[in-house]
Structure formats: C-alpha cells, structure tokens
Amino acid sequence: MTAGTRLLPARSNRFIIISSCIVLSLFFIYLVPKGDSNCHTLRPIHESAEHFSTQQLPLSFENLNGLKATADAVENKEHVLILTPLKNAEPYLPRYFELIEALSYPKDLISLSFLVSDTTDNTIQYLSNYADSKAGSADSYHSFNIYEKDFDFVMPEGDRHQFEVQAIRRKFMARSRNYLLTAALKNEHLWVLWLDVDVVDYPSTVLQDLISLNKDVVVPNCLLKTEDGSFWGYDKNNWQETTESLEFQSTLEENVVLVEGYEELQTHRVYLTDFPTHGDKLHTIPLDGVGATFTLVKAQVHREGGNFPAYTFQHEVETEGFAKMAKALGFGVFGLPAYLIYHINNS
Template sequence: MASRSLRRSNPITLVLALMLVLGFMLFILTPDKSDPIPKTVTPARSRKPPAVQRYHMNTLKATASPISNQEKVIILTPLAKFYDEYWTNLLKLNYPRELVELGFIIPKGREGNLALSKLQDVVHKVQTGKKKDQFAKVTILRQDFDSPVPQNEKDRHALSAQKARRAAMSKARNSLLFSVLRPDIAWVLWLDADIIETPPTLIQDLASHDKAVIVPNCFQRYKEGGVSKIRPYDYNSWHDSNDALKMAGTMGKDDIILEGYREMATWRLLMTGEYKEHGSVHDETKLDGVGGTALLVKAEVHRDGAMFPPFPFYHLIETEGFAKMARRLGYQPYGLPNYLVYHYNE
C-alpha cells in the first residue's frame, strides 16, 4: 500500500500530467492560421455606418424665381418612340443643367428597343461631354408591359383605343414618377416625346406664374398649299361644361369621357379655342382638365398624392384625371392659351 501511494505522488508523473494539460489548452486556444482574415475586410468594430442624408422638406420651395433660388427640376418623358427633334429641343432648354435631372420610361417590344438604343446613344454623348453640358442625373426605366396599341398617330388616337392606351400611359407615368422623385426636387416637368419645339425658357416661363399645375397650349405646324400654318393638337386642356357633367351622371362606373371626339359631344370650352394670335403669352386661364404634352407641376402636388389614375376617376383618366385629383387636393390647374409648344407632325 505504501509503495503504490508513493508512485501516484511521484513528481515526474505530476509534471508530465501538467505539460499534457497545458499543451491541450494551447492547441484549443491558438487560432488557425490556415484561414486568415483577408486584409480587405474591415473588423466590424471599426466599420463606419453609412452617411445619413437629411432633407429639410419644410424649406423646400417651388417659387416664381426657380433659377435664382437654385430649385431643382426633373423632366419626365414616357418615350415609346425617339424623335431627334425632341432631343434637340430638350438640349436647347436653358435652365441650368446642374439643376436638371432627366427621367425616361420605355415600353417593351421592338419599338421600345429601338427607342432605347437611340436614347442611350445621345445620353452617353452628353453625359461624357463637357461638364457644363451634363445633366445632374439621367434615369432610364423599362416597362414590364407592352404598349397596347401601335405608336403611329392614326392608331393611337382612335377612340376605341383610348381607354387601354391612356390606362397604360398612366401606369407608365406613375411608375416613372414614383421611381425618380427625390426629396430635393422642387418641380416636375412632364414633356412628351413628340414635343419638338418649345421656347428655350420653357421651364422658367411656366414657373414664373407660381402655379401648382400649369400647362401651355399645344399646337402643330403643318403646310397647306406650300404655306406654313399651325393648328390645335392637344384637346385635353379644358373647362368643364354642364353637358359633360350630365353625361358623366348617366355613365357606368367604369366609363370615361374623352375629349376631342365627335362621338362624345361634351361642349366643353377647350383651351385651344382661347388662343389669340397676338395675345399675351402671360394670359392665364383656370382649367378643369389638363394635357400632359408639356405640363409643369410643383413636386409637392405629387407628394400630396396626385397621380395619373389608370382607372376611371370621376369618369376621367390619365392627365385629365390627374387635374381632377389635384383639384380635389386643393390645387387649381392653370393654362396659358397664348403660350405655344409644338407637337411632331406625322
């Protein structure tokens, strides 16, 4: 018994046991150097959080002096077909480029692909050119649906195509608007892709009236017997009539009133009929419906909820429905009967 007890307490045995325990602990606690932390990875404790952007929306204003107040404008265009004249005219607008953003939405399909290719070429040329000529930002979106009708003038203006065509246009406008309207934008200019001639001062001219919603008169140049003439084009800017209101009262909930068609005699007063050849371009008129060929809107109107209804809204749709929605929100649309912009003549 005595000899066994002495062997258990032998110093050599105790030292070996201690060395074994220490070796095991060292093995466990030593990190594996075969898989080191890459040098490009920043330890979490030293990683900085992303910067926080603050926008003081209460100080964001859209005024009658947009350039002197450095107010940002975004020009939005649903673009199903690319016209060189549209782009040439756009580049002639003399609002400071650093305050201008562009947004486009293009439909699916062969025509959309062609329009996209041409647009990308001209945008790339400008945005890689001189700094002073570059726009602050350019966004191009593609629709996830096709245009419901062909884009030639005859087919797209047929009465039977209007409800589907304008519903699709509303969806395109809303998709574009909700995707690109940033908190520091003061004005939204809706400019159709087939508007090929406007004054270079279009933005500041319209903004100078300090209206929440304002639209010029859209005409079209043409030749008759070799003589250059102009004629009305956009009939969507109008003053309502008792006849139209009575017509709406007899309609089903999904029916819409369309302006400019013999089949629907609304007897509304159209802004095209208020044009005076030598009248002042500053003349204003209150409107119940607006067209979207060149429509300037204070961004707050859209932020408050006014969009382009793709469904019958008080029997109105798209831009005319937008005007009704803006009025319901307390924003009165205005028109300029003698201030002309021109539509492409096919």
C-alpha cells in the first residue's frame, strides 16, 4: 500500500453495495414490463373501464327517447299493458276474458298482468289454466303474467262498500296497484289500461277509440248494469272539482281522506255520470279525479312518477290520488260522458 492511500471501512462498502441493489430492484419492479401472464401492464383508465364492462359485467343499453305513445297505436305497433288487481275473483274471470278476447286491438300487442292478493278461492289456478289454453294459439297475447302479493288485509266481502272502511281499504288497494305496476311495466309498453275484473260490458273497439284521443289519462263513463236497462251511475270516482268542493276542502285538516258516493260525506263535486250521455261518444271533458274501472293511461305518466298514493295526497288516496298526482305532474285527465261501459251489480 502506497503512502497517502486511505481505506474505506468495511461497513461503508457494505452500505454502498446494499443501496445499489435496492435501486436496481426498484428499477426492474416499476419500469420493466413483465411477461408473466398473471400480471398486467398499466393501461389508461378508459381502456380499463371498457375492458371490465365488456368482459366481466353484463352491459345493457336502451334509448328511452323513443317511448312515445301516439294516436296511431295500431299502425305504430304500440304495446298495451292491461293491469288488473284481483282478490277472490274466480266468478268474474270468464266474462272478463270473453270481453278481452273480443277486443279488436291486435292480441300480439296486448300484455296481461294480474296481482292476486289475500285470495281464498281458485283465482290463481283459473288464470294459469287460461294462460295454458292460449299458449301457442294464433290469437295468443304478447305476454301473460301472474303475481301474488298478500297484504293480510281481511274484510267481509259484503262490507267492502261501507263508508267506515273506505279510507283503509283504498290505501291497501293503492299498495296492490303499485306492486302490480312496478312488477309488470316494461319498456315495450306505451299504454297502460287499468281494468276492473267485474266490468261486464264495453265495446270491442274501446282501446282504439280511447287511444285515438291521444290523452294522457282518459276514462269512459261507467254505469251499473241493470236488467231493465235503466240509468244508474256506478263509478263516482270520476269527477270534477267545483268552487264549493274546493272551499269545503280548505276547511279540512291535511290528513282527511275524501271518498265519493256516501251520504255521510258531501264533497260537492260533479260526477262524470251527471253529464249528458247523448251526443258524440268521443267528446271529452276535463276531470280532477278518476276511478279505475276502465282507465287508459299513457305509460309515460307512470314512468314520470304518477302512481297510486297509499297516503293522503290532496285529500285523496289510490285512483283519485293518482289523478291529482298526474295533474300535479302536468298531465291531462279526461272523461267521456257519452262513452258508456257497464259494471256488474255486486254491492
């Protein structure tokens, strides 16, 4: 060793060697692409998202801008969804289906859906048997769906029209309608018909007739079927507000529910059945409340939030609450005084 040469301690040499190894390791880990099939090189975020959406997650895209009901529904092949909530309805179903089969609207554009609640008869079995009988036939429907949802609401059948039970009964009806609507409504449906199972007479052209008016919500005039053909109004849930009815409502507490057709409560409204029934069948008048014996609704009204309130909404629940809600959303509600349909006398 020559004079003036300085030796580094052994510990310093080890430090330099270890530091160099760490730097080289980091270089290979982060900067050199790997060929291992279990590792992936970094990709831009949009490529990575595209990879996962097409490779690992189910992807569905539907453009809802074209969901528009028109007055030319048959020509445009617009689908109609018929909705009927049921309870112990077996005796009414033969006539119900007889009338639907007679409809002139194309069967392949009609979907039928039912919600059966708290039933003790063979309603579900009858529906199932009927669906089986239509399967594969030339006049089969586009779809046929049966849903069951019990609410444990028990009331003697003979008491269902009593004044005292109307508010609670109608709130349960609202819940059943909302279950049926949310289960059955599909993007293909442009019109929704709410049809009572115990409506026993209406024209075979009724769907085309009502659709031709191109209204958001429209109802015919539902009368009571009588043996002698005498005039008796049935659906008193189709009505107009009056100055007197609005003044009366201003005196009520917010949670008071109004129901129609009872001596115990005079609402001062004008019913659709009060208007003249002669003249043009397709003449319409504006309404503020509707029932659901036969109510045609553009599906858009439901899609944009029009449902059946099971709570007090502007002093209404269920169908009249739906009419109030539809109007609050900016849709029109109309009735046809001279277009007559008939309901069975089951009071």
